[in-house]
Amino acid sequence: MYAVKSIRQTYPQNQDLDQMMEIFRQMVNQCIRIGLENNISTLQKFSSMFYHELSRYKIQSYYKFTAMSQACGRLSQMKSDIRKGRRVKPPFVSRPFLVSCHGFKINGILLSIPIGNKRYINIVLNDHVISELSKGVEPRSFAITPTSLSISVRKQVQGITPESVIGIDRNLRNVTISTPTESVMYKTNKLLSIKENSMRVRAAFRRNDVRVKNKFFTQRRNRQSRRTQQFLHKISKDIVQRAVMTKSMIVLEDLTGIRKLYKKGNGQGNKYRRRLNSWSFYELQRQIQYKASWEGIPVEFVDPKRTSQLCPICGGKCQEDRFNRRKLWCSNCKKSMDRDVVASMNISCKGWSRFCHPRGLSDEAVKGNPDNLQPVILRVDGSKLVCGRDI
């Protein structure tokens, strides 16, 4: 089994590269045009019928194939969007870029990109990229934009046989995980304040100039997404480290379609909808998925239905606490429990019976692991996690 990830760095500007990126962009757009006219979106058909159309571009033939492949990818994505009933525009590439999986070399600290006539452009790799490349990974392709260089690498990983399950419950103000021995709650209040602050700063913009406004808005949006990603990286890293240490598989809720619950016209307030629609539940999932696959840890999904209603100890239905809405009261066990911890324990139990012990009935999923009876609840502020340190 192979795991794939990409390593990114910046690089100094180079005129030859800029030219090549622009030619590549034009080639991709030309291929998209031809593909739309002839209704073709497979690379094999495209390359056999229309390769000669790219002969006027003065660039190595490696890049012509990748341009066709890029165009076919975009066209087939458009087709699948149409099938799903989404509104689509024909694809168009507006920013120059260059992708290739052929012909490039990595010699120690240099990445050499062929530009024809046995000439190469050399880019000096930074320490981070060199140290990642020295860990026995295989570079497969590179992608260059005017601001960054990414090298995609892969390595062979051995999938682990899970000995336990980590259930993850994602909420607006926290991410809670349950392992067989403990539950950990990462507070994510800071994410909300990052988004609110960024929104307020954008709303306070008063200049009547579209160009300045667009530039300002892009800067603020990029800053917001960088800060959010950085925050979530700390949490996802910690979760995957725990999974590696305890040889556990990771189970998440399948939240596909959750945005439909907060559409305009559903009778909810603007503020509430804005908060829930800016909730970045998918970004955490993406990070956990790629980091876990890099370590050979399986990630699975379960249906979130009733996970925050049923008692993880007896399986009965819990009642909402009158005084604290984040607490649940089980009248069988005479116990008050944290709602998010209950949800993560139920997800973990569901995952265990579904993927590790598949003979259990689906109704029994929540009557589960007796080790989970007395969880130790650690409350962790996600912003205070230090990368690489075990908490």
Ligand SMILES: [Zn+2]
């Ligand atoms: Zn109970």
